[in-house]
Amino acid sequence: MEYESIIGLEVHAQLLTESKIFCGCSTIFGSPPNTQTCPVCLGLPGVLPVINRKAVEHGIKTVLAVGGKVHAESIFARKNYFYPDLPKGYQISQYEKPLSTGGFIEIDTDSVKKKIKINRIHLEEDAGKSMHPDDESDDETSVDMNRCGIPLIEIVSEPDIASPEEAYLYLTKLRQILQYLGICSGNMEEGALRCDANVSVRPMGVEKFGINTEVKNMNSFRGVEKALSYEIERQIEILEKGGTVVKETLLWDEKKQISSVMRTKEESHDYRYFPEPDLVTLAVSEEWIDQIKRSLPELPEQKKQRFVTQYEIPEYDAGVLTSSKELADYYEECVKYHPESKMVSNWVMGEVLRELKERKIGIKNFKIAPTDLTDLLRLIDEGIISGKMAKEIFAEMTETGKSASEIISEKGLAQITDEEELSRIVEEVLTDNPENVKMYRAGKEKLLGFFVGQVMKRTEGKANPKLVNEVLKAKLSENRDEK
């Protein structure tokens, strides 16, 4: 039987604010445990939360970027459960009245564009991190509260995602948007972006949804894809054997590439949500939304379309170049100095991206500045170096960090474009090969290639081929007239 899968994703994104969502503590990642805490985020008796407007602003930016509706009033709620990394015994989140509803993210599947609808986006605080000892030693589990109160938005999709590949594309696109907005690092390994999935399958043509399970602990983009494939196969296998899927929560194990049951429905929490009495209703005025709207940067889709029209490059190129804001900025900076936009695109998509991939670095850490690259490209245009030489020089530049002209002069790599010098070399070649000259003049014009080769040999390939051709042709015909 054919099955189709139905996936909904819940993505938690840590917001790049300087301070936490309800207190003044720093949000910098990687500090020693429990150094970025205060009575508020530690949940000491008597303390109160105060909302960080910047976190709300970041949330609103996201809503606007996906075309959702920001609610004029939203309400914080307490999600109650006991866990050592949750110092208050509840997490401040939003429940009945979230920051926003609606919106969508468009993904490019094989041939078509598909809209994945957003159900809601809400604000909440992060919990701390339990640090379990690796082995079976007597070390006690300890808790790092630095993460307590880091602002999060949760972006909940509709169950519009039909495959693990689509889930991957959705996540990539969502991360791209968040990074463009500059509100989330998007780093899944550091936990700045976390993803849980609701998965169900049903036989093709059946309208009723299957029983869904929740998959957690997917720590990378590829991990999400793999975990979802695994879960879909598992569910299909159960149904094929005539069984029923159990509503439960599963944990993905990246190392073992399997998932295992974390808790069943019977064990599921009753979070006893109720409105957080320590915070007032979060009011978002039209003026505030307008102000944020005006401050929104160009988003990936807009930038891509602009690249197509402004730089007259193919949509494919534009898509690759705008995959990250930094790469797009790099490209635009290059075009500013070297307006041959398609040539620049070829170089950035080709040499530059290859280099980044090999070195496993981002464009931000790339040694070659846009002006260094365009200097190199200008040398090609001016005929000083050939395209082939340029690639070698580029490789050298990435190794040494030297500029193109430095490398050229150091290695004497410049093309010979001096007509007088070339004429002299051509004369030598013609004088040394009287037989071939005769044959050429007799009509065997194919021999031009032989002469070019000879010139190149004598110049160690540095002669400008176009100029060599011109000079050769002129000399060979010129002398005939004399005879």
Next chain:
Amino acid sequence: MKRGEVCSEEIISSVFDQIKKANPNTNAYVTLLKEQAKESAKRIDDRRSKGENLGALAGLPVAIKDNICTRGVRTTCGSKILSNFVPPYDATVVRRLKEADAVIIGKTNMDEFAMGSSNETSFFGLVKNPFDSQRIPGGSSGGSAAAVALHMATMALGSDTGGSVRQPASLCGVVGMKPTYGRVSRFGLVAFASSLDQIGPITKDVKDCALLSSLICSHDPKDSTSLPEAESNFTESLEGDVKYIKVGIADEYFGQGLDEEVKEAVMKGITLLEKLGMKVEKISLPHTDKAIATYYVLATAEASSNLARYDGVKYGFRPEEELDLSQMYKKTRSEGFGAEVKRRIILGTYVLSAGYYEAYYAKAQKVRTIIREDFSKAFEKVDVIITPTSPTTAFRIGEKIDDPLTMYLSDIYTTSANLAGIPAISVPCGKDSKGLPIGLQIMGKPLSEDLIFKVAYALEQNL
């Protein structure tokens, strides 16, 4: 004092003499700060002798209820679970008192986590009524009320979630005021029911109450529910014409369960105000009988969540033995909390549970809105509403402790002000035949503290 007739050090040491005499009998204090208080008093005297400007409460001995955080001083909430908790910060009200050069002399006893009307649920033992040691002082701010009544402090801070300042003030013959919700910062007040809690002053007379209120009523950016209102000096408007003030009385507050002697005393007080030229009018607050049930649903719901943080992981009491996580939680909370607190946590957890939320919590929120509207309508007709503070005078120790429902009715006249978020004051208005104090409650519209002080002052001065 300004002329140096009495110095702060003398005042403080005489207060500690009185504490030495009266506290063993009443158990009003959980923690005494004798050395610190003496040092503070000395510093204030030094500054006074140098001619420096001093704050409004310079050198006055003030007691703080033990659910209000004091930096470096144990803050127990009358509970075993916080019996060793020392906050690293001052509550905003404490900071303001210190800035006004008050001398903090100790932390007062209270019902555990402010849950009680008799001060019998404290881990540190019950508090006795200053007028009759066989009787309760009221609760939950019983320690603060008893301390002021017995001159063991000039003034004190309490907290009022359903009457916890006013009811003990009434039963101990002192003045207690619950401000408009949001007028006093809750930062540093250990939460019982966040949407109802307010810190309030307990004092000997109305003037002191107005003075202390002026100091603590101010906006605090650390409390999101804090109102933006500017500070007021309530002492300035105590005197003056009262003839324009319209007083409302509601039958709902004089019905079944009200002690005859209490009723008589309160009616006498109202008659007195009428004689002073105030106009008395009948009003109706038709949903008064729903207040107690509404209060106990909402307050326990919030409490069940507020008290979740006491889990033995970070601070406070934790059992000695090695236990796994879930056992540690269970043992910490079973041994750390007393019976009444556990009862309320269970009740609150229940009313928030899936399947019961709508029937209890959501419904109670709706009734709360209706009760608030009752008051809005009434205040279209009158300026203040006068009721008894408590249906009876101080009852006997042990009389109601095993009957929670009867105990909860002690707050029948006070919880409405918390639900509606309005200010209310309790002022002494005589004594019953046993010599036990009776309190009269004056409620006003939001932010009308100045007016209820004025009425309270008129009553006090002419009684």
